[in-house]
Amino acid sequence: MELDTVSLLSVGASISNILGFILAIVTLLYFYIDRKEKLEYKIRKIFLDGKIWTNEGDIYSKDTILFNLNIHNNSAHRYSGDIESAEAEDSLTFYFRKSSGKKIFLSVHKKVGWRDIGSANAKPTFISPELFKITFSKGFRKGSFRPNLPHKTHVWSI
Template sequence: MDIVTLAPYATFAILLLALLNFLLNMKDRRNKQEIETRKNFLNHTAWTNEGDINSQEFNFITLRIHDISSYIFNGTIEYHTFEDDHIKNKNLVFYFRKSSGNSIYITVRETNGYQEFGEHKAKLKRINPELFHLNFKSSIFRRKANFDFQLPSELKIHPVDGYKVNDDSNSNHDKKLLTNDIINAISPERNYDKVKELLGIPDKTIEDHSVFEDDDIRKDDKQITSDLYFLKNAYLKVTTLDKVSIYSLTVFGYGSDISLPDIHYIGEISRNESSVAIVDEEMLNGARFASIRTMRDSATAIQHRIGPPFYKCLTYFVHGYIDDDEDYNSLIGREIIGFCISDGDMSFYIYDYEMR
């Protein structure tokens, strides 16, 4: 064949190579976008739409990411909405499905602490490293998938201050691990100075109040002070009445499960199939109860007195508040999210705003 005959074939080959090169470059670009999008999103463990002055929404969410080191990460969504002049709180969980380019796709389900139900699909689209567009889409299987409330169709979310993963001031690298030995060493009635000796300076120090309203300490002209520690595996609140001795310890573990300590005056704890600590019928016998309800918190306190020789009070905290006329048996099976060991009747919860 002469050059004239080969020319069309050469032109076609050049065009084909150019097309393949274009497609490969596009794929490489999308892969880089995907990596960068995941990095930006997982660089903060909490995102919210609260504080967006340009938004007309009266619904607020806080999305908290767990297992950030895993490719298939998951987490929780706290959803707060105003309905009929009342604030209603919903607890949701989400699971990573896939990512593509500058978008991350998740599955969202409602939870009551021990069961998951309903299903929505959602897409997180990166606008910039500090801003994502969150779009909710209902499943096509509407009878099985719909929640008993309406999620907003779309929101813009930004990082919550203090939850940046690679921020040295918030890094877990130098934080201590809460162990049974530490809990025993700083248990109620121990010296208050022992806490700083073992754990250092607290992340926060606040004035506090008991979840049981009839325990108001002001009648004794004493001020309740609580120190908060954001440890590697848990939130810890140490409460004192006189800054001499420890009155109580409150522990909330990270993630969806709470590891109750190996303390001799805590009895056997029931667990579900996923080994999550849950409320059983025995835990309700002889207990007193208090509902905890704020714009971002919804929980119930279950308290027991522990007799001789320990003379302590143990309070379990579980997901979801109960109304005054609601049967306490509705708490059976709910997940235990934390506990408080105290020297008296007062018990102290760790509120969402205190974790910020």
């Protein structure tokens, strides 16, 4: 009889250890997800508070194409704006898609009248509150239009 009691106690202790381990993992995941969401919100807020981001004025840059990212709709969850460049013959707009960690993903479109045509990607990456590294990739799918923007450059708030 004593062996049955001891074995039942050891099984109960093992089950409680397993449940404690699972609870610890769930708690760690919760804190990780919460920290990641707060970081993403902070990065989006810094980007939105800048209102206008530009690559003009960097004396070390070899970029010959200068542009401004103007943010118009500054909701923290969904925002949009336009890209101004003296070299661009077409008007470009961008829309927020998602954020992940220190990266923000934007979709860039050619503006024709009231319509947005084509799609390219822009990925600003947080470096400091005054500086983002931005990468433009994937040319526009419809037609032969490709954005006349540098592939990688740094932008800062005006």
